[in-house]
Amino acid sequence: xxxxxxxxxxxxxxxxxxxxxxxxxxxxxxxxxxxxxxxxxxxxxxxxxxxxxxxxxxxxxxxxxxxxxxxxxxxxxxxxxxxxxxxxxxxxxxxxxxxxxxxxxxxxxxxxxxxxxxxxxxxxxxxxxxxxxxxxxxxxxxxxxxxxxxxxxxxxxxxxxxxxxxxxxxxxxxxxxxxxxxxxxxxxxxxxxxxxxxxxxxxxxxxxxxxxxxxxxxxxxxxxxxxxxxxxxxxxxxxxxxxxxxxxxxxxxxxxxxxxxxxxxxxxxxxxxxxxxxxxxxxxxxxxxxxxxxxxxxxxxxxxxxxxxxxxxxxxxxxxxxxxxxxxxxxxxxxxxxxxxxxxxxxxxxxxxxxxxxxx
Amino acid sequence: xxxxxxxxxxxxxxxxxxxxxxxxxxxxxxxxxxxxxxxxxxxxxxxxxxxxxxxxxxxxxxxxxxxxxxxxxxxxxxxxxxxxxxxxxxxxxxxxxxxxxxxxxxxxxxxxxxxxxxxxxxxxxxxxxxxxxxxxxxxxxxxxxxxxxxxxxxxxxxxxxxxxxxxxxxxxxxxxxxxxxxxxxxxxxxxxxxxxxxxxxxxxxxxxxxxxxxxxxxxxxxxxxxxxxxxxxxxxxxxxxxxxxxxxxxxxxxxxxxxxxxxxxxxxxxxxxxxxxxxxxxxxxxxxxxxxxxxxxxxxxxxxxxxxxxxxxxxxxxxxxxxxxxxxxxxxxxxxxxxxxxxxxxxxxxxxxxxxxxxxxxxxxxxxxxxxxxxxxxxxxxxxxxxxxxxxxxxxxxxxxxxxxxxxxxxxxxxxxxxxxxxxxxxxxxxxxxxxxxxxxxxxxxxxxxxxxxxxxxxxxxxxxxxxxxxxxxxxxxxxxxxxxxxxxxxxxxxxxxxxxxxxxxxxx
Numbered sequence: 001x002x003x004x005x006x007x008x009x010x011x012x013x014x015x016x017x018x019x020x021x022x023x024x025x026x027x028x029x030x031x032x033x034x035x036x037x038x039x040x041x042x043x044x045x046x047x048x049x050x051x052x053x054x055x056x057x058x059x060x061x062x063x064x065x066x067x068x069x070x071x072x073x074x075x076x077x078x079x080x081x082x083x084x085x086x087x088x089x090x091x092x093x094x095x096x097x098x099x100x101x102x103x104x105x106x107x108x109x110x111x112x113x114x115x116x117x118x119x120x121x122x123x124x125x126x127x128x129x130x131x132x133x134x135x136x137x138x139x140x141x142x143x144x145x146x147x148x149x150x151x152x153x154x155x156x157x158x159x160x161x162x163x164x165x166x167x168x169x170x171x172x173x174x175x176x177x178x179x180x181x182x183x184x185x186x187x188x189x190x191x192x193x194x195x196x197x198x199x200x201x202x203x204x205x206x207x208x209x210x211x212x213x214x215x216x217x218x219x220x221x222x223x224x225x226x227x228x229x230x231x232x233x234x235x236x237x238x239x240x241x242x243x244x245x246x247x248x249x250x251x252x253x254x255x256x257x258x259x260x261x262x263x264x265x266x267x268x269x270x271x272x273x274x275x276x277x278x279x280x281x282x283x284x285x286x287x288x289x290x291x292x293x294x295x296x297x298x299x300x301x302x303x304x305x306x307x308x309x310x311x312x313x314x315x316x317x318x319x320x321x322x323x324x325x326x327x328x329x330x331x332x333x334x335x336x337x338x339x340x341x342x343x344x345x346x347x348x349x350x351x352x353x354x355x356x357x358x359x360x
Numbered sequence: 361x362x363x364x365x366x367x368x369x370x371x372x373x374x375x376x377x378x379x380x381x382x383x384x385x386x387x388x389x390x391x392x393x394x395x396x397x398x399x400x401x402x403x404x405x406x407x408x409x410x411x412x413x414x415x416x417x418x419x420x421x422x423x424x425x426x427x428x429x430x431x432x433x434x435x436x437x438x439x440x441x442x443x444x445x446x447x448x449x450x451x452x453x454x455x456x457x458x459x460x461x462x463x464x465x466x467x468x469x470x471x472x473x474x475x476x477x478x479x480x481x482x483x484x485x486x487x488x489x490x491x492x493x494x495x496x497x498x499x500x501x502x503x504x505x506x507x508x509x510x511x512x513x514x515x516x517x518x519x520x521x522x523x524x525x526x527x528x529x530x531x532x533x534x535x536x537x538x539x540x541x542x543x544x545x546x547x548x549x550x551x552x553x554x555x556x557x558x559x560x561x562x563x564x565x566x567x568x569x570x571x572x573x574x575x576x577x578x579x580x581x582x583x584x585x586x587x588x589x590x591x592x593x594x595x596x597x598x599x600x601x602x603x604x605x606x607x608x609x610x611x612x613x614x615x616x617x618x619x620x621x622x623x624x625x626x627x628x629x630x631x632x633x634x635x636x637x638x639x640x641x642x643x644x645x646x647x648x649x650x651x652x653x654x655x656x657x658x659x660x661x662x663x664x665x666x667x668x669x670x671x672x673x674x675x676x677x678x679x680x681x682x683x684x685x686x687x688x689x690x691x692x693x694x695x696x697x698x699x700x701x702x703x704x705x706x707x708x709x710x711x712x713x714x715x716x717x718x719x720x721x722x723x724x725x726x727x728x729x730x731x732x733x734x735x736x737x738x739x740x741x742x743x744x745x746x747x748x749x750x751x752x753x754x755x756x757x758x759x760x761x762x763x764x765x766x767x768x769x770x771x772x773x774x775x776x777x778x779x780x781x782x783x784x785x786x787x788x789x790x791x792x793x794x795x796x797x798x799x800x801x802x803x804x805x806x807x808x809x810x811x812x813x814x815x816x817x818x819x820x821x822x823x824x825x826x827x828x829x830x831x832x833x834x835x836x837x838x839x840x841x842x843x844x845x846x847x848x849x850x851x852x853x854x855x856x857x858x859x860x861x862x863x864x865x866x867x868x869x
Binding site for chain 2: 008245
């Protein structure tokens with residue numbers, strides 16, 4: 001009989017090894033899945049993992065990696081603060097949309113003023129504020145009325161999507177757009193564009209995501225606030241005894257993750273997406289939850305997980321177009337990644353023992 | 361000499377890095393109460409787990425009734441006639457007594473029969489218990505009776521009891537001892553684990569002493585002094601706390617009419633508590649668990665905030681201050697529950713040192729933690745309080761209960777508090793370490809701090825406190841000088857503070 005035995009201490013080896021093993025398990029599962037669909041498994045895997053990085057057209061795919069990875073990393077970092085403390089913000093997608101709307105509103109209001117030093121910074125601040133304010137709704141409701149932040153933040157995603165539709169079709173519609181839905185193209189408005197170097201996929205969202213990684217790393221390794229976040233997640237009573245105020249922690253974690261999601265939304269809408277359209281959001285806010293856990297809620301881990309996730313997106317597109325793999329198969333493949341990580345994660349705190357002789 | 365009921369021969373069990381039992385041999389006779397003595401980590405738990413089939417020994421044999429006994433799992437041990445009452449109960453609070461008993465049985469009889477059997481057993485052995493009561497409403501002593509009756513229904517040959525009296529009042533202890541004596545007269549062997557040497561002297565016929573996994577001696581407790589047994593356990597001379605009783609100093613903290621609802625669902629609200637704590641005081645607070653001890657500590661530590669004018673420290677109203685602000689003033693606390701309250705189990709000892717130490721030890725600078733300094737603080741605690749661990753990088757949960765307790769108490773004492781409140785400071789700690797902790801508390805008081813010790817252990821309270829008060833249903837009796845209090849008086853104070861106050865007033869003029 002196989003039994004799981006709790007380790008006295010978390011295993012160092014497995015806490016680093018689990019994500020790597022999980023990626024391999026996912027690859028094996030993926031190979032079986034693709035073979036079952038009648039596609040050559042090795043080729044499909046190489047299309048996903050190899051082609052975008054080292055293939056013939058990597059000059060096109062590599063910038064995509066930054067464009068897709070940056071919002072994932074920025075949002076996942078914010079979420080990881082709360083997840084560590086046991087505060088579950090599931091509504092980053094909504095905060096992302098509202099951040100984009102607020103930032104875009106500032107940019108569109110200032111159009112056509114040419115002052116890059118003013119317009120983009122003002123948009124960034126408005127974007128951060130929008131996400132922050134949207135996240136404060138579940139935050140304040142939880143602190144004041146003890147509501148469940150998971151439900152409230154998730155429901156607010158759908159509210160935000162309706163708001164987005166109303167804006168794209170109404171107030172923010174491009175007056176010169178010949179009646180088509182969607183706003184002016186912010187990426188073509190030089191003072192508002194978040195692009196730094198479009199050819200290489202560099203925009204301000206990438207820079208901010210990298211800075212956020214560094215800040216989060218320092219927060220968790222050096223700062224008392226990071227310590228308190230960890231403490232509140234692991235041992236709430238000990239946190240109260242230590243003097244952590246749960247309400248302040250909830251507001252800080254939700255607020256920060258909202259602001260980061262808002263910035264990610266704004267840099268997306270004023271760069272890669274360009275226009276406020278009904279469906280400019282593509283679910284980064286949800287995928288970032290996977291990224292946060294895949295990165296073990298560790299800033300550097302999230303950076304790597306974000307890159308990996310972006311790779312499976314881009315590689316998935318490659319495999320779809322060149323091999324005709326169905327989109328659902330790629331999504332199953334991505335889901336398997338989280339599934340196998342959580343499964344293998346058990347080994348960090350438990351060890352497997354073979355027990356003989358005992359009859360169940 | 362009659363053939364022993366159970367023979368243990370050469371039992372050895374090694375875990376990675378530690379030998380828990382090394383060549384342990386002894387016999388248990390039918391109809392005797394056999395004490396198993398030893399410090400924390402001496403190997404008592406491993407030994408009884410071996411007997412109960414939870415641990416398989418590396419070498420060595422056991423025989424029961426002359427037949428080889430190798431239980432593969434607890435079920436086999438139970439079938440062979442071994443029963444065990446654990447220190448921590450495994451009962452479902454929402455179910456009634458009979459249902460809880462039925463859950464532990466292989467083939468439970470119909471409920472009505474079972475209730476009748478429970479009644480019979482409880483009457484036979486003098487353990488009053490109504491099978492239809494909900495366990496959630498029972499006291500700790502009554503819950504223990506459920507566990508004991510659950511064992512007795514199996515007609516055990518050997519009953520193992522792990523520290524059974526740690527949760528009982530003196531009166532409940534007497535009832536328990538009567539039951540055990542009756543069982544013994546019927547030929548049941550009882551293996552009795554306890555730290556309380558006086559108890560063992562009055563109850564047990566024979567004692568085996570373990571030290572560092574080895575059997576270091578046997579004795580007849582009634583013919584051996586508690587001190588001799590303790591010295592056998594620790595392998596050296598025992599240090600008895602001593603103190604110089606100084607003058608009572610200035611008043612540090614005043615509590616006036618303190619009332620607070622409990623934040624916990626089944627907690628006890630505090631009602632109208634009044635107390636003065638002066639420099640140099642050691643105030644012992646007794647009472648059966650669940651009478652407001654946790655809440656009282658919470659109010660003083662700052663986890664529970666109270667209204668204005670109820671708690672003041674050196675003239676400053678502190679009822680609304682959070683824990684960190686109180687530590688800055690010099691008020692430190694060590695709660696009873698070590699895992700998850702006083703310490704975070706999955707964090708390292710260094711991180712746990714920062715948990716309460718950051719203000720008074722100045723471990724942070726503009727919010728940035730100085731990990732080097734924190735580590736030094738943790739190492740200091742480990743060294744000064746003899747915490748057995750490979751180093752401060754180890755997780756708190758890897759420490760044994762007693763060792764973690766030493767760490768928690770040491771962390772607060774080394775912060776040099778002006779007021780220290782501890783709840784169950786030596787619970788689960790071995791005799792020599794308990795003596796060291798008590799001495800450290802006394803030394804702190806001698807330096808001019810006010811110390812409040814909340815404990816279930818009356819011997820401990822009588823040993824170290826100069827004022828004694830009792831918590832009962834959230835009310836605190838008026839403190840009285842500990843010296844000269846009789847057991848009857850203490851029993852009355854524990855049972856109901858109000859009567860005592862009246863009696864005290866009448867006696868005063």
